[in-house]
Amino acid sequence: MTAAATEGQAREHVTPDTVHIRAPKLVGDEPATLIPVTETTPPESRSDKKERTRRAILDAALTLTEDTGLAGLSLRQVAKEVGIVPTAFYRHFDSIDQLGLALVEESFGALRAMIRDTRQGSPSLGQIVDRSVDVLAEHVRDQRAHFGFIAREKSGGSAPVRDAVRREFAYFERELATDLARLPMEHWSADDLRILSNLIVGSMIATSEEILRADPRDLPDIKHRARTQLLMVIVGALNWKSSAPS
Amino acid sequence: MTAAATEGQAREHVTPDTVHIRAPKLVGDEPATLIPVTETTPPESRSDKKERTRRAILDAALTLTEDTGLAGLSLRQVAKEVGIVPTAFYRHFDSIDQLGLALVEESFGALRAMIRDTRQGSPSLGQIVDRSVDVLAEHVRDQRAHFGFIAREKSGGSAPVRDAVRREFAYFERELATDLARLPMEHWSADDLRILSNLIVGSMIATSEEILRADPRDLPDIKHRARTQLLMVIVGALNWKSSAPS
DNA sequence: CCTTTCAGTGAACGTGCGTACACTGAAACT
DNA sequence: AGTTTCAGTGTACGCACGTTCACTGAAAGG
Numbered sequence: 001m002t003a004a005a006t007e008g009q010a011r012e013h014v015t016p017d018t019v020h021i022r023a024p025k026l027v028g029d030e031p032a033t034l035i036p037v038t039e040t041t042p043p044e045s046r047s048d049k050k051e052r053t054r055r056a057i058l059d060a061a062l063t064l065t066e067d068t069g070l071a072g073l074s075l076r077q078v079a080k081e082v083g084i085v086p087t088a089f090y091r092h093f094d095s096i097d098q099l100g101l102a103l104v105e106e107s108f109g110a111l112r113a114m115i116r117d118t119r120q121g122s123p124s125l126g127q128i129v130d131r132s133v134d135v136l137a138e139h140v141r142d143q144r145a146h147f148g149f150i151a152r153e154k155s156g157g158s159a160p161v162r163d164a165v166r167r168e169f170a171y172f173e174r175e176l177a178t179d180l181a182r183l184p185m186e187h188w189s190a191d192d193l194r195i196l197s198n199l200i201v202g203s204m205i206a207t208s209e210e211i212l213r214a215d216p217r218d219l220p221d222i223k224h225r226a227r228t229q230l231l232m233v234i235v236g237a238l239n240w241k242s243s244a245p246s
Numbered sequence: 247m248t249a250a251a252t253e254g255q256a257r258e259h260v261t262p263d264t265v266h267i268r269a270p271k272l273v274g275d276e277p278a279t280l281i282p283v284t285e286t287t288p289p290e291s292r293s294d295k296k297e298r299t300r301r302a303i304l305d306a307a308l309t310l311t312e313d314t315g316l317a318g319l320s321l322r323q324v325a326k327e328v329g330i331v332p333t334a335f336y337r338h339f340d341s342i343d344q345l346g347l348a349l350v351e352e353s354f355g356a357l358r359a360m361i362r363d364t365r366q367g368s369p370s371l372g373q374i375v376d377r378s379v380d381v382l383a384e385h386v387r388d389q390r391a392h393f394g395f396i397a398r399e400k401s402g403g404s405a406p407v408r409d410a411v412r413r414e415f416a417y418f419e420r421e422l423a424t425d426l427a428r429l430p431m432e433h434w435s436a437d438d439l440r441i442l443s444n445l446i447v448g449s450m451i452a453t454s455e456e457i458l459r460a461d462p463r464d465l466p467d468i469k470h471r472a473r474t475q476l477l478m479v480i481v482g483a484l485n486w487k488s489s490a491p492s
Numbered sequence: 493c494c495t496t497t498c499a500g501t502g503a504a505c506g507t508g509c510g511t512a513c514a515c516t517g518a519a520a521c522t
Numbered sequence: 523a524g525t526t527t528c529a530g531t532g533t534a535c536g537c538a539c540g541t542t543c544a545c546t547g548a549a550a551g552g
Contacts, residue, residue, distance in 0.1 A: 046519050050529065069403040071317045074509060087511075088530045095510095155398045155455070157315040166459075192474070199449060199475045206448040209401070213412075228438070228486075229445045236482020240474075292549050296499065320539060333541080334500045341540095 054092050056082045058106065061099055062145045070100050070149075071157030100153065100161035107146035108168045114139040115175070125183075125234060133226045136204060137219060140211045151209050173201045185237070196237050203229055300338050302328045304352065307345055308391040316346045316395075317403030346399065346407035353392035354414045360385040361421070371429075371480060379472045382450060383465060386457045397455050419447045431484070442483050449475055 044052075060081040065073050073096060079086040093099045118135045140147050154165045177197040181188070188196075207226040214222060290298075306327040311319050319342060325332040339345045364381045386393050400411045423443040427434070434442075453472040460468060 046527090046529075049519095053529080067403075069315070069317055071315055072403050075511095076509065084529090085531055086509090087513095087532085090511085091529050152401045155401060157313075157318050195471050195474050196478065198452075198471065199478065202452040203445060203448060205452075206444075225441050225444065228441050232442065232445065232482040232486050233479060234482070235486050236478040236480070239481050239485050240478050292497090292499075295549095299499080321541095322539065330499090331501055332539090333502085333543095336541085337499050 050091070053082065053084065053088075057089070057092055057099065058103060061103060062149060065103075065152065066145065066148060069152050069156055070096065070103075070161060097158050097160050100158055101164055103146075103149055104153070104161060104164045104168065107143075107150045108172075110139065110143040110146045111150070111168075111172070114143075115172075119179075126231070129227055129230045129234070133207075133223050133230065136207065136226070137211060137223055140208050144212065147208055148212055151205070151212060154205075169201065169205075173197050176201060186241075196233070199233055200230070203233065296337075299328065299330065299334075303335070303338055303345065304349060307349060308395060311349075311398065312391065312394060315398050315402055316342065316349075316407060343404050343406050346404055347410055349392075349395055350399070350407060350410045350414065353389075353396045354418075356385065356389040356392045357396070357414075357418070360389075361418075365425075372477070375473055375476045375480070379453075379469050379476065382453065382472070383457060383469055386454050390458065393454055394458055397451070397458060400451075415447065415451075419443050422447060432487075442479070445479055446476070449479065 057078055060078050061070075061073060064077055064081060075089050075096060076086045078099075079089050093102070114135055117139070118132050121131070150165055153161050154169070156162055156165075173194070174197070177190070177193040180193050180197060185193070203226070207222065207229075210222050211219065303324055306324050307316075307319060310323055310327060321335050321342060322332045324345075325335050339348070360381055363385070364378050367377070396411055399407050400415070402408055402411075419440070420443070423436070423439040426439050426443060431439075449472070453468065453475075456468050457465065
């Protein structure tokens, strides 16, 4: 044991190369070949390595906040999880709040990807509803951590992060309103479209939160409920002008 | 100054009698009469005093969580705000989580009071909607702190508190479903009533959160939106069975 | 009147926190 | 080859935290 330490200076502390990577999980993990991995992959530039650590920090934060929320996340926890010394955190983010804002951006990236999926093909109303709910459920499953983060920080402790989440949702809602305008809704005002959009987004958020915390076995029930609710809302919107005399 | 301290032993540290009371704000604060207040109100039993401190703790917690959430609330902060020494906290609650659960109970007490208000008189559908939104807005204004607490901790950091909030909402939703059953909704299944109830409660929660964070000047807009949405939902529900063949 | 109860005190502890500072060593640049 | 850049290191600091323990003194109760 002690003899082995004579050559190569076995360092106890972690180096940039020992950074824990969580996301990609490379394939091809056959039994180790002749050549050590560290020599098979030499071309990693300094900025590549930095980006890798940044990702590791974001992933660690995403995982750690799952229990405590961003408010209960400490710089030191993140650093330990990533495998760097606490002060090194500052090379990537000015503060936990900055980290939070980056996570908001990233999480809404996932959300936008979902929307893109939903927009592909737009048949009958009923089919739009079915497809929307399916896509939502699927994305919540695949992006659990991101959706959970958004749901938590929407009313969370950090004002800047909270506001950022809300701004994104408002933007999102406006986008849906313009989408709705393309449907055959006879001469709706922009205001009314926004109101409808707000209702739908709210219902979608509630559904996401429910999926997040529910037992996966209950997912069909939740999807059924979401579909029904969406349908109720749409039917209501279509009949609203005529049947509701103020 | 120093002379005055000779008799009566002017104590620097706070005693139970200096506990900061926030809630009741007694009336009748005429200029001090001949007799010191401490002698005009001698009959305060030990348990009364304890209850008073307990209230002060709850109120202080309610105020302090407004910035940071329950997760960011420390026993020492609360104690300082109340005017007791940190360890005295344990005379009233086992932990911050227990405090949180007490606040959940109290907050939903306020919510139930609101429901009671809403139920008084049940005229036409349109009037029910108007009245419901008015009562909601009014109660959110009057019970800002409690509603804010619920909204925050619904997805907050402490699992027991979070679960308690959700349980209360589920209960609440079930209650609304039985209320809805009394309306003339032709042979709806219990399941469908629950789905509708879930949708309405969700929309109400969203509205509350919006009122909480919005400028008071925007309240009319928000109320208009809430009314419209509620109406859309109800109209949709009424027309749903017939016009949505899946 | 004497005893018990108990809300509140005050000192002390160990821990984890954010942040400052000076540093190292390899990659990047000239 | 020589210099600069900079991600990550390691120490050290002061602070706020939760919790422990022995205590005090007035109200409650026999």
